[in-house]
Amino acid sequence: MTTIAHAPPTRKARNRWLNDAAGRRDGVAGLLLLDTLAAIGFAAGVAGGVTAVMGQGAVWPWAVLMLGMGALRGVFATLALRRGAVRAGAVKRAQRLRAVAATLRRKPGAPIDSGLLASQAVDAVEALDGYVARFLPARRAAAIAPMLVLVATACASWVAAVLLAGTLLPFVAAMILAGGAAADESRRQFVALHRLSARFADRVRSLPVVLAFRAETRETEAIGAAALELAERTMRVLRVAFLSSAALEFFAALSVALVAVYCGFALLGLLPFAAPETLTLAQAFFVLALAPEFYAPMRRLAAAYHDKQAAETAADTLMPLTEPEPVPLVRVTAPLILRDVAIRYPGSDAPAVSHLSLRIDAGETVALLGPSGSGKTSVLHMLLGLAPLSAGTVEAGGVPLTSLAGHASWAGQHPLLIAGTIRDNLTLAHPRADQLAIQRAVAAAGLGPMLAARPGGLGATLDARGSGLSGGERRRIALARALLNPAPFLLLDEPTAHLDAAAEAALIATIARAAKGRTTLIATHSPALAAIATRVVHLGHAA
Numbered sequence: 001m002t003t004i005a006h007a008p009p010t011r012k013a014r015n016r017w018l019n020d021a022a023g024r025r026d027g028v029a030g031l032l033l034l035d036t037l038a039a040i041g042f043a044a045g046v047a048g049g050v051t052a053v054m055g056q057g058a059v060w061p062w063a064v065l066m067l068g069m070g071a072l073r074g075v076f077a078t079l080a081l082r083r084g085a086v087r088a089g090a091v092k093r094a095q096r097l098r099a100v101a102a103t104l105r106r107k108p109g110a111p112i113d114s115g116l117l118a119s120q121a122v123d124a125v126e127a128l129d130g131y132v133a134r135f136l137p138a139r140r141a142a143a144i145a146p147m148l149v150l151v152a153t154a155c156a157s158w159v160a161a162v163l164l165a166g167t168l169l170p171f172v173a174a175m176i177l178a179g180g181a182a183a184d185e186s187r188r189q190f191v192a193l194h195r196l197s198a199r200f201a202d203r204v205r206s207l208p209v210v211l212a213f214r215a216e217t218r219e220t221e222a223i224g225a226a227a228l229e230l231a232e233r234t235m236r237v238l239r240v241a242f243l244s245s246a247a248l249e250f251f252a253a254l255s256v257a258l259v260a261v262y263c264g265f266a267l268l269g270l271l272p273f274a275a276p277e278t279l280t281l282a283q284a285f286f287v288l289a290l291a292p293e294f295y296a297p298m299r300r301l302a303a304a305y306h307d308k309q310a311a312e313t314a315a316d317t318l319m320p321l322t323e324p325e326p327v328p329l330v331r332v333t334a335p336l337i338l339r340d341v342a343i344r345y346p347g348s349d350a351p352a353v354s355h356l357s358l359r360i361d362a363g364e365t366v367a368l369l370g371p372s373g374s375g376k377t378s379v380l381h382m383l384l385g386l387a388p389l390s391a392g393t394v395e396a397g398g399v400p401l402t403s404l405a406g407h408a409s410w411a412g413q414h415p416l417l418i419a420g421t422i423r424d425n426l427t428l429a430h431p432r433a434d435q436l437a438i439q440r441a442v443a444a445a446g447l448g449p450m451l452a453a454r455p456g457g458l459g460a461t462l463d464a465r466g467s468g469l470s471g472g473e474r475r476r477i478a479l480a481r482a483l484l485n486p487a488p489f490l491l492l493d494e495p496t497a498h499l500d501a502a503a504e505a506a507l508i509a510t511i512a513r514a515a516k517g518r519t520t521l522i523a524t525h526s527p528a529l530a531a532i533a534t535r536v537v538h539l540g541h542a543a
């Protein structure tokens with residue numbers, strides 16, 4: 001089961017990270033402020049139009065002002081939406097690349113958790129969308145826009161401005177209370193979502209094992225329970241969200257009602273106290289048309305508030321991802337010299353390999369022989385930067401080596417297959433390989449009969465599990481891929497396992513040809529394959 005194993009960061013650190021992740025401002029908040037200014041113009045148009053209709057001047061300039069400002073509001077709102085979406089897209093792309101890069105360049109031997117990666121690269125990154133596109137611009141605009149409305153209102157009626165401002169304080173207090181509760185609930189909801197998606201991804205990946213052990217019912221129940229937990233958490237978040245929107249709507253309605261009652265009574269001279277100001281019809285209409293705009297930025301902010309909570313929870317998952325170190329591009333050549341090398345996996349008490357010293361000269365073929373578990377694969381993985389070098393040194397062509405990746409063709413024990421055609425799988429390590437080179441590699445790896453029997457041949461599609469391929473066929477694909485890549489080092493991990501004697505003999509001849517001119521290291525249990533090596537190195541008990 002996938003868990004988030006680190007302590008949550010402090011609020012300050014989280015906010016700083018979110019700000020950095022959101023990057024530069026793209027003027028979305030500015031567009032929202034322009035929308036507020038256009039709303040003030042619109043209210044002026046309404047007020048002027050009404051007084052003109054009552055016979056005080058021409059109507060059309062006010063109508064033009066009203067329509068123009070209305071149209072501008074539409075333009076500003078659309079531009080703000082579009083710019084926000086573009087900015088959020090860029091932020092998500094950068095974070096997704098970061099999540100994937102952190103996984104690809106994790107410490108050698110550190111376990112990979114596909115459920116966690118899926119949750120980080122998909123759910124957590126997606127949760128930043130609303131934060132960047134809506135919440136941040138809404139928060140920036142909400143700090144200024146109500147003040148603009150207040151100043152415009154005060155120019156027409158200072159009493160109306162005081163009434164609006166008076167409802168603001170209890171509203172802010174209510175929102176702080178509701179916001180705190182919503183933050184906790186939202187965090188719990190996100191953890192439940194993370195748990196469900198990680199569990200689901202893990203189980204889909206291990207579906208054959210689940211089916212083989214008849215664990216469908218148990219796993220279905222577990223996923224059902226996780227889904228139920230998520231539903232309950234979502235309902236709690238919604239309840240708090242409804243509560244805060246009820247508070248918002250109450251104070252928004254109260255402010256408009258107070259202004260309307262005051263303006264009406266002031267115009268009719270029905271105020272139960274001496275009028276503190278003289279209000280004209282135009283001023284009253286202006287103030288009334290503007291009153292709903294006072295709470296509009298807060299409404300926008302409240303609508304995006306959930307995005308902030310989701311982003312904060314996502315930040316807890318994304319922040320611990322370490323920045324990938326740039327991989328230095330070093331030209332690596334033989335000889336390959338290992339001095340007193342030890343490989344110890346994280347969490348293991350005993351090293352998988354210890355005190356291994358070895359020199360492999362350019363063009364040499366070395367076979368690593370040894371009982372199962374003696375560390376043959378670990379040595380190849382260490383050279384590729386996939387297993388940790390815990391002690392000793394490795395040097396290639398006089399350069400201290402961190403990884404042969406990029407300089408080596410590799411056929412692993414569990415060949416990686418991607419969803420795509422057989423050709424896609426072959427050209428994975430050498431995308432520019434031409435048709436002739438592909439045909440040669442296919443023939444050399446003994447894939448010809450399999451491709452001839454398969455509709456589509458090289459164009460036949462595989463899924464990521466390589467369903468429909470035998471173990472031997474998968475290894476042949478991995479070998480053909482390694483042969484296709486003209487790298488100076490060739491690393492093969494049990495390339496002839498799962499093959500009958502005749503197929504093994506044919507493949508050994510192919511490997512012997514492919515090894516010519518390359519520095520080759522082969523991990524094997526097969527004495528026949530080891531026989532083509534210029535040197536045999538025994539690991540483990542057999543040493």
Ligand SMILES: Nc1ncnc2c1ncn2[C@@H]1O[C@H](COP(=O)(O)OP(=O)(O)OP(=O)(O)O)[C@@H](O)[C@H]1O
Pocket residue numbers: 109345346348352370371372373374375376377378379413523
């Ligand atoms: N990722 C890992 N984390 C922890 N221990 C590991 C890991 N990979 C391998 N080991 C351990 O390291 C030891 C050497 O394993 P390795 O696969 O290198 O042996 P091998 O000689 O290639 O075995 P085989 O012939 O069965 O393929 C084993 O005890 C194994 O359990």
